[in-house]
Amino acid sequence: MPANLTAARRQSPAQPPAFLYLKGRIFYYRYKLPKRFVTGGSTKEIRISLRTAYQSQASRIAARLHAVTAISLERWPMEEPNDFAENKKRLADLRKFLQTELNNILDAPGKIELSPSDIRKRLNGYLKYQLDQEAVEPIPPDEIIVGDGDGNFEKVDLAESNDKIASNLLHNLNTGDNFDTDVQRCVFDLVKSGAFDISEVSRDNVDGLTRSYLAMQISLQKIRAARLRGDFSYEQPYHQAEYIHYQQSISKIEEKYLNLDELINLYHVIKVKDGAWAKHSLSDHKNRVTSLLRIIGNKPINSITRQDMRSFRDTLQKLPPQWRKQLDKSGLSIKEFIEKYKNKAPLSIKSINLIVEAVSGMFTWAMRENLIERNPAQGLGLKDTQQDIEKRLPLSDDDIKLIFFNGDYKPDAYKNPAYYWAPLIALYTGMRLEEICQLHCEDIYEENGIFLIDIREDSTDGLCDKILKTKNAKRKIPIHEKLKALGLIAYRDAMIKGKEIRLFPLLNKTEKSPKYGKQVGKAFGLLLKEKNIVDGKSFHSLRHSFSNFFKIRNMHTDMFRQVFGHEIQNLAGRQYGDKFSIKQIYEELISKITFGE
Known part of the structure; x- marks a missing residue:
């Protein structure tokens, strides 16, 4: 089955999003790299298994991956397509970033030693958990119809596809081909899923853990193929093997969200790049959105609540005009600053609404980019009862x-x-x-x-x-x-x-x-x-x-x-x-x- 084929599951009323495709009975996420990343001989897509046959679940996971991928690629802006040498270097930087993430796991302090027997039993428990989960999921069709985007379609036998995946994994296990990539996939999967704790994955056991992981994946693919052919006897020995019950580790890798300062910087860069903000107004735009950072502090953007935003708006009502400059000079906390200037005339309702609307606009943009799921600042503007004519004071x-x-x-x-x-x-x-x-x-x-x-x-x-x-x-x-x-x-x-x-x-x-x-x-x-x-x-x-x-x-x-x-x-x-x-x-x-x- 060609790697870049798009697929639609039969008997499914909903068409998968463009960044999803079905391989075997599992959905995969794919990200088509911008032309500036595609150099001579390099891959044109990023592909990641989502490890689920549920389209709705796959869509949610893929949407989050889509956002993270876009942000990661922003860190490595590429040159024009013909600058192969520079692009090759920057792709190497991207791979280096992934390797650094792996090293952070392998070199984390407080490692716990696991015996080969413990690893085998833990992986058996993880395999059993996946098989039990898939047993209650809708049975996929025996075949799917795939298209290549040019109007060409063909039927693909899912059981054969699973067997092919198992064969490729067995080849890697026996030869060591693509072992570095397999190590990354193994560690990220096992730690993120919670099958193993960060403290349980070390440089001493990562090679053996990866080989055991590949063996488990081969068994999983073969069992999937057998199930598609109606043979449920094939998997019985795996259910009878010794295992340790799969339980997600408490310290598994959490889904990464941008911090507020990172969101503000990214928002600023994109708005300038898109020409949405004129050069002369950059300072005003950035000052408005950084007001939130000054008042509520830096935190992951997914943790910012509606109450945080109400508190932010209420705090603005206690601040005087030109408060940012005065606050920077004072060295005071926001609370101390408000107490010191409590007798000063506060910001106008118009100024407060401009700031709140600017912050709300940033969160709306973040929603469109799949960085957050909701806008906590929406609709928090204050009602201004002063007539416009009263705001404009002419000289008499x-x-x-x-x-x-x-x-x-x-x-x-x-x-x-x-x-x-x-x-x-x-x-x-x-x-x-x-x-x-x-x-x-x-x-x-x-x-x-x-x-x-x-x-x-x-x-x-x-x-x-x-x-x-x-x-x-x-x-x-x-x-x-x-x-x-x-x-x-x-x-x-x-x-x-x-x-x-x-x-x-x-x-x-x-x-x-x-x-x-x-x-x-x-x-x-x-x-x-x-x-x-x-x-x-x-x-x-x-x-x-x-x-x-x-x-x-x-x-x-x-x-x-x-x-x-x-x-x-x-x-x-x-x-x-x-x-x-x-x-x-x-x-x-x-x-x-x-x-x-």
């Missing part, structure tokens, strides 16, 4: 006059020109902080007699460092006369004369702060504090002030949404007709702004 007219029009808001008051110009641009254009701080000099130009700011990701100057929040963020906004009068165009010209590409070249990104606008936002926050404007207002309040100016005048039209970088709500307005022209926007929208007057 008095605030705006106090900040910009009291006579002390001047360019020479700021060492960094961005600290002066960015708030003004936000006030008169409604642009987001990062949209302003990442501007290039070429993004400000004249079109049909009107100066404008072109908000875009592409550049002709060769510096590709701009990002947009959404597809609707790409837009052009006419420059208000007040900005021109204050010298914005003259400032741009000075930057061009100095051969600068970016409008605010003193702003920088770092790995920890992957946005140009962080320092500008911080400086504006200090300005608000200096002016005693501290009731939940920030740089983002400037964007809300721009919006509020048009809202109270009933001017939240499609034209406003185009300028503001929001999706046009009406379907016809989104899909039909051209965008509003720069002249229309300037005359009907921008020119009407009268802050500070």
Whole structure:
């Protein structure tokens, strides 16, 4: 029977999953290696016996193996298919990993010496247990129909297949062929099944144990073949042999689950590789999911309970904004930290829900990857009773006059020109902080007699460092006369004369702060504090002030949404007709702004 055939059991209504196939009367797991692993002369599949004739049980075991295999292969990323030498080396690393796992068993402390007689009796007990289990399972058909994926089918006699397996095992036993592989299979099977304890398998007895194991497997295959032919007398001597009752060892190898820190790292790597997370947002995404690790500690992901997640959410409600940085500096435990900052304003419900939803998203991904069976964080978001309009606090007219029009808001008051110009641009254009701080000099130009700011990701100057929040963020906004009068165009010209590409070249990104606008936002926050404007207002309040100016005048039209970088709500307005022209926007929208007057 060809090794790569897929099989479907007759008289079975359910088709086995793609990673299962039936060999003899036992299901096997198989994993088709990615092309990068398939080098000249190497195997194309990983195959493991699941030691069960029950399809439902085999499916569950195979699903778990599928997840573990995928994670293991992630540790050995392969080069392109033509890099045979490198791939051969990495496959050797994979085999070395398996050998290390075997050595961990053989070299575990506290070994117990077993006599050959004890080993034989224990294996007889294990054989008897398997025969008794299979005796009550559904009898498989005499034949199965297998296909090769190309539409070719043939009948396979299961008894003959079992005899062939027994013959191959006998060959290995007599010649020593594939003995290293047989040792691994023997030890992993016997210890994982609990037939032998880790302390009972040692370097002194592993060779003899493997030979006895092969002999037991040969007997098992021959008995299976005889049963399929209706001959139950063949197995009688095996039932009469001396045996020690099979009982799973207490310290058998447990099914390995990722720890939380391993899951977070794997999730992070895959999301970046898949392009699901933009580079500038990596820090935010990772901080949210690592919040769980900081609060509940590191533990196997299958042991994280619903109560753990409720406790996590409840703990977040007691923490202040910027708690991660403060916690790292404090050296306190979470409990001590909460006690110290109990009088501080806590995280907003919106922030808590963002964190909980990010963690829930990670667990949902882990479920899809068969790493866990359920999502303990699903549906744990808090109900936010505050209206959206209450969350967006614009600067009042008095605030705006106090900040910009009291006579002390001047360019020479700021060492960094961005600290002066960015708030003004936000006030008169409604642009987001990062949209302003990442501007290039070429993004400000004249079109049909009107100066404008072109908000875009592409550049002709060769510096590709701009990002947009959404597809609707790409837009052009006419420059208000007040900005021109204050010298914005003259400032741009000075930057061009100095051969600068970016409008605010003193702003920088770092790995920890992957946005140009962080320092500008911080400086504006200090300005608000200096002016005693501290009731939940920030740089983002400037964007809300721009919006509020048009809202109270009933001017939240499609034209406003185009300028503001929001999706046009009406379907016809989104899909039909051209965008509003720069002249229309300037005359009907921008020119009407009268802050500070």
